[in-house]
Amino acid sequence: MATENWKGVKVRYQLLTKGTRRYGEKMDGGKPQFIVAHDTGNINTTAQSNVTYYENTYNIPWNNVASAHIFVDDKECIICIPTTEKAWHVLYDAPTDNIWYNRDANDVAIGVEICYFSDRERSRKALDNGARVLAYLAEYWHIDYKTRMPGHQDIQADKQDPGNALEASGYGRNTSNLDKLVAKYYKQNVKVKATPVKVEKGATSFTRDEFVKWLKSTVDKQYDYDLYAAFQCVDYANVGWDKLFGHGLKGNGAKDIPFNAYNKDKFKSEATVFKNTPSFLAKPGDLVVWGEQMGNGWGHVAWVVEATLDYIVVLEQNWLGGGWTSGPINNGTGWETVTRRKHEYDTQMWFIRPKFSKKKTESKLLKKSKEKKKEKQITWNWKGRFTTNTTIKVRRSPSVKGSVVPSSDWLLSNQWVDFVSITKKDGYWWAKFKYPTNPSSGYFYCALCKITDKQEKIKNEKYWGSINWK
Structure with a gap:
């Protein structure tokens, strides 16, 4: 988009x-x-x-x-x-x-x-x-x-x-x-430096497998791409095409998609259009279009997720006419969702095959975006009861810079709290807890001890009280 x-x-x-x-x-x-x-x-x-x-x-x-x-x-x-x-x-x-x-x-x-x-x-x-x-x-x-x-x-x-x-x-x-x-x-002009990115003309960043995986995640959902007549088959087609290429398709009904001049110009770099023949084999990720024999003359469109020479399995919206059943045309609704169905091939049928990216030619930018940056763990969901042996300040975040609550709400000697996690930060171990007398006030933090152990293991430290681990 x-x-x-x-x-x-x-x-x-x-x-x-x-x-x-x-x-x-x-x-x-x-x-x-x-x-x-x-x-x-x-x-x-x-x-x-x-x-x-x-x-x-x-x-x-x-x-x-x-x-x-x-x-x-x-x-x-x-x-x-x-x-x-x-x-x-x-x-x-x-x-x-x-x-x-x-x-x-x-x-x-x-x-x-x-x-x-x-x-x-x-x-x-x-x-x-x-x-x-x-x-x-x-x-x-x-x-x-x-x-x-x-x-x-x-x-x-x-x-x-x-x-x-x-x-x-x-x-x-x-x-x-x-x-x-x-x-x-506010009311200031901000200069933006344009950063050109080299992208192969017409190529989507999605591989076929990645796009089909996304398609399968849409089952049971509803899509109203143009905010008109609720959840039509063309809305679902456009959501998918927008996902791939950043724009929708045009036409006076689904049947016009392969022939619309705007679409045909886009297809030159983005897709290949096939007319169905007895020997044609669809592929997952194809956009299939039925002619005017379907949809009371408007045609129909769906996304292919499986195919043999005998049938196709598609994900589609409004096959049963339940896409728009109530409300005004600009803000209506319907009961039909994206659904998986099996269909036979039809003589008046066209398949639009997007030019998917291939793994071996993926851009460095795409690969970099997929790399998961591993952040050093500082919080563990360890639970226990901490009983103090001295007065301890209470803060709103696990840090020496976290704001301190009023002293009337600090933990006094021999008081206890049940904590749900511990955090290692700023040279201290912190416990996340709710006040047992007022749990609705939310979570707060108290320091359990200074970090002195060379391996920074909390169970080797000397606490400002005692901990009963759960």
Whole structure:
């Protein structure tokens, strides 16, 4: 899909399948009235990993639902819910948004989630990207960021974001520190240096196997590519073609896809078109098009995932006509999802075969993007009960730079907490815990001991108390 550039940040759309996370309901008034700055609360997760999680749980039960419009990390920004639709990023029962703006944030506000990392430089880059995106949105929607861009922590008492991202970047947790970063880019022209990337003309970065694997991940989902007439077969074809080449296909119905002038020009570099014959063998990854004998004259289109000389197995949408069964044509819905089916070949049938990448000729850039960077482990999900023998400060993050809670909430001698993980950082071992008397307040951290063992093994250290490991 084509990307945009917002004040130097690469921005792309990866809209969620409509469900509970993205309900598709328009904002009250049709446009956003303020912006809420968030951080993900999940350290070391990227924009893509968060959007992927949302997509994999796109229809999560309502009592667990949460969502946001935008995720930003140190590399990119992903829009997963249109900024004119509602998203569920602030508790409806939280009173402050109503007091300040006379509206619930979910109904009229954009939610922007900023990622943060153990690596401070990555966190600072992600925060800077987040500030650029927030500045762009404030300009675009004519929103005063100084008065109408609260942090989540400012309007919902039990939240700590975007303080986590600010702290991970070396700033204080107050949202005013984010405002200062946004001020650098608000109504400022940001020069962007173009970086040319050599790509073989027409070649997709996907191999055949990679694309078929992605196709199989779409089963039971619904796709409305053009936001018209809900979940049509052509929508699913376009989602796949966009995945491969960054654009959809055109035509007055599925039957026109092989013959449309725009498509034929694109196919010169992107695909080969085959008319079905008795000896033709389809391949996984082919886009198959039926003629006007199908779909009441509109034709039909699907993606091939298996084939023999006798039949094809496809993934398709709206084969049974259940793609659009209710609602207006521009915002309707239907019951039919992407489904796997077996079909016989037909005389009026065309196969469009994308020019897939081959492993041996993959670009260095593609290979590099696939390499998994192995980060040194600093956290272990070890559980136990820690009983103190002295007073210990309590912090909001596992670091000597983490903000300290009021002294009335420190751990006193002979008090205990049950911890769920331990972290090695800044020369100390830290325990993650909830107060046994107030677990709803969330997780906090206390130091267990200094690191003195040469091998840095916690069980060889002298604790400021005792630990009963579980």
